[in-house]
Amino acid sequence: MREAFSRPSLYRARNRFAVVASTLALIVGAFTVVHAEAATTITGVDVSRWDHSATTAYPKGTPIDWVKVKAAGRSFAIVKASEDTNYRSPYFVSDYQQARAAGLVVGSYHFARPALPLSTATDQAKYYVSTVLQAGAFNARDSFPPILDLEGTGGLSRSNLIAWTQQFLTTSRALTGRTPILYTYDSFVRNTMGNTKLFTSYPLWYARYSSIVPTSATLPGGWNQWTMWQYTSTETTNGIIGKGDVSRWNGTISALHIFADGRKTGYAPPSAPNNPVVTPGVASATLNWELPTDEGGVVVNRYRVSIDSGLETVTPSTSFVAIALTPGNHTYSISAENVAGIGQAVTGTFTMPPFDANATITPVALTLTSVNAPTGSALTSNVVQVQLSRADTGQAINGATVNILVRPELGTVWTTAVITTDVEGVGTTTFKAPVDASITATTQAGVWYNASRARSYIRIKPALSAVLSTVSVKRTGLVKLRGGTTALLAGQKIYRQVYAGGRWNTVASSTISPSGRYVFTVPTNTKGVKKVRAYLPLTPRHLAVGSRTVVLTVR
Incomplete structure (x- = not known):
């Protein structure tokens, strides 16, 4: 946003039931989507x-x-x-x-x-x-x-x-x-x-x-x-x-038009969902409900559900399936939500009957997405965000473990991380990479879900330092421009540039050493103030990067 007088600072295999008891009781959605529109x-x-x-x-x-x-x-x-x-x-x-x-x-x-x-x-x-x-x-x-x-x-x-x-x-x-x-x-x-x-x-x-x-x-x-x-x-x-x-x-676009209808004054969290019905199955139960009587003047865009006061899960539908349930009594809580907030919950109880412990469970497919900025820097932490949901319904998977592997294009040092998803099926972690890297997110197969995998990519500006042996020298004196980058770029060409005529001009080249270092001799034949930097051009494995500008005064 911008103020009047100056520019601003400102700034998603089949398995035996015998192992069900050790499975985390996640909540997954069935396919009954409310307000369905294209995900634009x-x-x-x-x-x-x-x-x-x-x-x-x-x-x-x-x-x-x-x-x-x-x-x-x-x-x-x-x-x-x-x-x-x-x-x-x-x-x-x-x-x-x-x-x-x-x-x-x-x-x-x-x-x-x-x-x-x-x-x-x-x-x-x-x-x-x-x-x-x-x-x-x-x-x-x-x-x-x-x-x-x-x-x-x-x-x-x-x-x-x-x-x-x-x-x-x-x-x-x-x-x-x-x-x-x-x-x-x-x-x-x-x-x-x-x-x-x-x-x-x-x-x-x-x-x-x-x-x-x-x-x-x-x-x-x-x-x-x-x-x-x-x-x-x-x-x-x-x-x-x-x-x-x-x-x-x-x-959605229809939700935008409803929100922006100035003829309506209502804007509040929705009332409780109506008429919840529970249908028990084998180690699972399907819950269905109807829209709230009052959506609060804006569209209900998701629901929050928990079983036995456990992990809350976000779902876009009016139906979900609770899994890994044992025989006996259980409780549920369902709340509708819109951009104004979370409404009052409807709560209740249901009873799971005994079932065959040798029954087989067919795992469900998941959708795993991985998002990160398209570009980044070797000097800063980069963020990757994953989102895990059921493929058929889009329901979030809460409390799931997602493994992250960051693999740079050069070298053999890879970075790993473990993310636990939240109420929206989302989790984030940070990583650093010296050059361009692929990011792979995976979840393991289990009783209730198939394995899932997602990949993304990030282009990186390598680290590049530069320092002069002296910042002031008499004419014809000896001056060196030295610096370094990642040793992964050993053997690559690096360039010395000077700023003149309103642009950077390449005047010399060198080769990065096995340790990632370089050195240039800076001419001092003429007096004046010279702006100098090192420069690595764009390659298939990294973005172009210029070092900091260093200033030399030749007396």
Whole structure:
């Protein structure tokens, strides 16, 4: 998100039952999916005056072609409206109205300027709402509720900042009749606001720039779901000049339209699921239920289920199968969930009859996905996220063990890790790699599930150091540029570059030694200040990388 006067800092074999007793009682889903739609990622943009770059044709700012934005596959657009009580975006009205005309779901945001007295929150909320009413209405179809962009403290203490935010949100809700969205980023909630859980009744627009999808285990501030996730600030969209912010909607396109229907004011966790029925089987039981009477004004997008007060599991369906059950009495708990929160649970008991201990169980296929950023650095930790679900239903598998193998393209040193999945079937781990690497995730076969496997890949910028033997020398003096990289690149060409004419120019080459070292002699025939670096070009086994720039003064 962007403030008015400067650019921002911001930023998924058959086995005997005799071994069932030793199997973890996981919960798996049967195939009865609610609100079924194609699993398409719904994305949108947010824009401000910074997205209207000046060009020769438009020296005062280039218009956004919203028809092209829509054609590019974006589903929503959120436009900056105001900041403080003295700034209205000059492009707000035109962008908001043209985006709507192009068929996008539209929204607006106010860039917060917290200040004392706390009444400034009321003043800013009124200023924001009055600005938006110049372009449209909050109670229209395909219109987001008010949005507060909270990124700074304004010098307020934590308690005053929380109070200021609450006052802005309650005022904008009173003025519009709709529950506002809160936009903020991870460290701001965790650190600046002390990870307060006071705002979980408001939809979260979560800023975290990553390819790793946020989960309930990783969200700050007590939120169980994000409503929107701003995952990048550097993605291009046809119709908008340059790179900019792009966010994902958490749900289907129909759920987006329901959420953005300003004619409805409801926004709350759903009521309890209706009419649960349990059908016992051999060492398992199938539970079915119906939708809640009240979905809370937005679509129920998943359920949370537990058996015998054990591991809770997320499922997108109104049916699931509890496995590895012993004869006797058992309990269940089922809660519906939407982006507003988790609703009241329906609970009950059921009885498992005796069964043949020699009965055979047919294992079920699983879907295992592995996701990581496409590129990374040898100097930093890279994140891999796995998600494990039942292949036929998409239900999460909680408490499962996933083995990770990171295998670099060069060398024989591999990295292993073990991940345990959570309530959403998700788990993460970090790893380092000196060069490009494959990441393999596997689960072992068992009584109830077949083995599963997933692979992903990451391209790496190798580590590359550079240091001058001296930073100042008389003309014709001896200067060396030395440094190193991973010994896996021994024998590869490395280049010395100097910065001149507005670009880096290659002036010499050398070969990386068996220990991963290199050395260049730097000419000192002419006086002046020279910017120098080492450079490794792109190869099939690693990305291109330049060392840090070192500066030499020749006197």
